[in-house]
Structure formats: structure tokens, C-alpha cells
Amino acid sequence: MSNTAVQESLIAAGGVAMFALVFWFSRRRKLSLRYALGWMAVSALLLVAALMLALVGGVSDSLPFTPTGLLSATGIGFLLLITLQLSISLSGHQEAIRELSEANALLEERLSRVEQRERGRADATPD
Amino acid sequence: MTERSAGLAAARAGEVLVVIPAFNEEKSVGRVVARVRALGYPALVVDDGSIDRTAEVAELGGAVVLRLPVNLGVGGALRCGFRYAVTHGYRVVVQCDADEQHDPAQIANLLDALYNEGADLVIGSRFAAGRQPYAMGRIRRIVMRRLARMASRRTGVRITDATSGFRAIGGNLLGAFASTYPTEYLGDTIESLARAGRGGYRVVEVPVEMRARDHGVSTASSLASAWYLIRVVAAVWLQHYRPTGRRVVHLTLWETDPASGTR
Numbered sequence: 534m535s536n537t538a539v540q541e542s543l544i545a546a547g548g549v550a551m552f553a554l555v556f557w558f559s560r561r562r563k564l565s566l567r568y569a570l571g572w573m574a575v576s577a578l579l580l581v582a583a584l585m586l587a588l589v590g591g592v593s594d595s596l597p598f599t600p601t602g603l604l605s606a607t608g609i610g611f612l613l614l615i616t617l618q619l620s621i622s623l624s625g626h627q628e629a630i631r632e633l634s635e636a637n638a639l640l641e642e643r644l645s646r647v648e649q650r651e652r653g654r655a656d657a658t659p660d
Numbered sequence: 661m662t663e664r665s666a667g668l669a670a671a672r673a674g675e676v677l678v679v680i681p682a683f684n685e686e687k688s689v690g691r692v693v694a695r696v697r698a699l700g701y702p703a704l705v706v707d708d709g710s711i712d713r714t715a716e717v718a719e720l721g722g723a724v725v726l727r728l729p730v731n732l733g734v735g736g737a738l739r740c741g742f743r744y745a746v747t748h749g750y751r752v753v754v755q756c757d758a759d760e761q762h763d764p765a766q767i768a769n770l771l772d773a774l775y776n777e778g779a780d781l782v783i784g785s786r787f788a789a790g791r792q793p794y795a796m797g798r799i800r801r802i803v804m805r806r807l808a809r810m811a812s813r814r815t816g817v818r819i820t821d822a823t824s825g826f827r828a829i830g831g832n833l834l835g836a837f838a839s840t841y842p843t844e845y846l847g848d849t850i851e852s853l854a855r856a857g858r859g860g861y862r863v864v865e866v867p868v869e870m871r872a873r874d875h876g877v878s879t880a881s882s883l884a885s886a887w888y889l890i891r892v893v894a895a896v897w898l899q900h901y902r903p904t905g906r907r908v909v910h911l912t913l914w915e916t917d918p919a920s921g922t923r
Contacts, residue, residue, distance in 0.1 A: 631732055631843055635740040638706070638726040639747070 537590075541583045548579030575611065675751040676701055676771065679741035681734050682758035683708040686717050692756065693721035695764040704744055705758070706737040714758075734825070735843035735852075742829070742838040752830040762826040766868045770828035773866045780833035780861035781853070783819065784826035784868035803885040807850050807892060814850075814896065815857035819865055823849045826868055833861045847895060854896045 552573060559569035582589065582604065593603040678701045682689045689705060696703040705718035709731035719725045726740055738755060745753045754770060756762045766784065773782045787808075804823060811822035825848070829837060833856055842851040856863055 628843075630730065631736050631739075634728050634730050634732055635736065635743060638728045638740055639744060642724060642726050642744075 537586055541586045544579055544586070545583035548576045548583060551579065552576035571615070675749075676754060676767075677741075677745045677748075677750040677752070678703050678754045678756055678764070678767065679738065679745065680705045680718075680723070680756050680758045681708055681737035681741065682706065682710065682714045682718065683731060683737075684710045684712050684714060685758040686710070686712040686714045688760045689714055689758040690717040690721045692758050692760055692764065693718050693723040696756070696767075697722045699764055699767065701754070701764075701767065704741055706741045708732060708734070708737040732843065733845055733848075735841060735845075735848040738848055739838065739841035739843055742834060742841060746835055746838040751834070752828060753834055754828045755825060757825050761870050763869060763871075766826075767828075769866050769868060770826070773864050774828045774830050777864050778862060779864035780829065780831040781856045781863045782828040783821060783824050783853075783863065783865045784870075785819075785821035785824055785865045786868065786870045787820040788865055788867035800885045803889045806889060810893070810896060811850050811853045811857075814854040815863040817863050817865065819853065819863070821865070822853060824868075824870075825849070826870070831861070833859070836861075842895070842899070844895065845891070850892050851895045851899060854899060858900070 555564065555569055555572040555576065558564040559566065564572075586600070589603060590600045593600045596603065598606065678696045680689065680692060680696070680703060682705050693703045693705060703718075703721075703723040704726065705715070705723040706726045707715040707718065707728060709728050715725045715727050724744075726744060728737060728740060732740075741755070742753060752771070752774060754767050756764060756767070762784065770782045770784055773779055787804075804821070807822040808819050811819040836855075836859060837852070840855075842848065842855065844851075853863065
């Protein structure tokens, strides 16, 4: 087997393994559909990349990159985008937790006041 | 404190709420609440996820207590307090630390400035009139001066103590703070001032006496100050580019029961 063929089959195997992993987590509800779809797209891209490794070679020839360098750079860029997206998601969750905590504290105080009043009424009316 | 200001403060007390954010301050919060209550103001303690008896002590002292289930930081605790104030019909909030750094007797000075000068935000300043209230590290002093200059530029008023947590908020600014107070780490100091300045609110500073903290750990130790400065500068710079019309939080005026005498 040529070097390229070994590379192609390794990348393709990685893509398949990743797809299976994502599917597994998604099925067990450990991963929401929103993120599962993104990761499935990544594994599909890996498969496409494996099939078109020759094409990657063609593109990298016209750029100051080796084929490996180009693939790594693309991969790292993609991972950076994903972490950025996760940070955005996390910021949203933090704000949601703040809002909920405050709403909860306000409601708790209001409830205890209502309970006290009810207790007062129950004491005032003899059975 | 003059007779006139005390009278004014008492007359206005019905619309003033003293908000005390507290995080693990069981040693001092009781005394602060007692002093605030003795002056005739209602006290609201926002327990910011304490793991000691802060909430119990405050409640025993006669304060209304809001218990945050997780620690949100001073900004989050204050926003929660502002929301309580707005939904319970208060017009003015005085924020006061739970660590006895601020003397409740001087609340009247803040209120005087708020009502007499038509201000929306009054800052109680340690450094007004060129005072040096207590010893602090050199880096911290430089940082605080730098912040004061920044706050002055953003508000159009000469500010000497941008990080003071002894403030009075009134007018439309209270509603604005209730919906979008900066809750990120330490945003309660200069970022809130920058927002007030940006919204065209009137900011006034009055001199107050402050004591160095007795209990707890100060959130602005010397080395942390530099990092703090970087964060604050970034926050103020960023918020300049953020849209002002953020999401409006719906605040309903909750039922009040005049018969029970409490709001």
C-alpha cells in the first residue's frame, strides 16, 4: 500500500469511529442534537477529506503548505471555532443561571411572606 | 449630619431601601442591619450564596433577606436587590457593605445629595476633599487613581472614588440598573458608573468616612489590583460598543399589603 493509501484509510477510519461515537452519545442522550449534528458534520468532513486526499495535495501545492500542514491547520482552525462556540454557549448559560438565581431568591422571599400571612390567618380563625 | 438632613432623610425613608449584599459576613451583618433599622430605613440583605449563618443573622436583626442559591458576586447580588426594590415600589436604593466599612449614619448625606441636587447616582467617596482614609498599598492607590480618572471621563463629573460601594441610586437609573446592571465580576464598580454616564444620568460625589475592613478578605489586594485594572479597562471599553437597548426584564409590581405594614 502506498503512503497516501495508508493515510487515506487512517483518516477514513477516524471519521467512521468518530461518527459512531457521536451517534452513541447522542442516542444515550449525553449529547444534544444541536452539538451531535455539528460533530457528525466533522466526521463526514473527515471521510470526504480521506477520499479527496489527492485534491488536498493539489491545493497545498499552490499554497506555501505541505499537505499534512494544510490538513492540520484546517483541523486546528476548526477546533478553535468549536471552542469559541462553546465559550459563547457557556456565557449564555452563566447569564441564564444568574437570572434564575435572582428570580428564585425573589420568589422564595415572596413565598415565605405569603406563608407567614397564611399562618397568621389560620391562627386567628378558631376551628 | 445636620438637623435638616436628618429630617429630610426620615421623611423620605418610606421610599428608600437599604440594600446590603453579603457573602459570609455573619460576624458583622447583624450590627449593620441593626444600625440601618435604628435609623428608620428598611434593610434588604442579599445573601450571595453564603456558607455561614449570614441570612439567619440578618433575618433576626429585622432585615428582609433574599437568598441566592449560588454565589453571583456583588454585581448579581445588587441587581437582585434593585429588582426587589423596583417590584416593591421603592424609589431609591442605598447600597451599603455588610462588613461595617460604611457607616449607616452617613446614608442621610447620600440622600441629601440625591434629593437636593436631583442626582440619579450619588457616590460616597473616601477621597473627596483630598482625604487619605486608611493605609493602602502603592499599587492599589495608583490603580484607584487611574480608575477615578476613567470614571470622571465617562461621567463628566470629577470622581475621586470610583470603587466605592457606598452609593445611592434613584430616578430612572434604578429601573435601568434593575434590568441590566453589570453582573460580571467586579462590574459593580466602574462599569456601572460608565453606564450611568453613558445613559446621561446625573452622577454626584459626596465625602464620607470609611473604615478599613475588620472581617473578611478585601476583594482588591495589592497584586490583584493590576489584573483588576486590566479587566475593568477592557469591560468599560467593550461596553462602549455594546448596544444600549438590551433585553428588558419584566418586573411586575408585586402585591403590597398595607394592613400588614410590610411591603
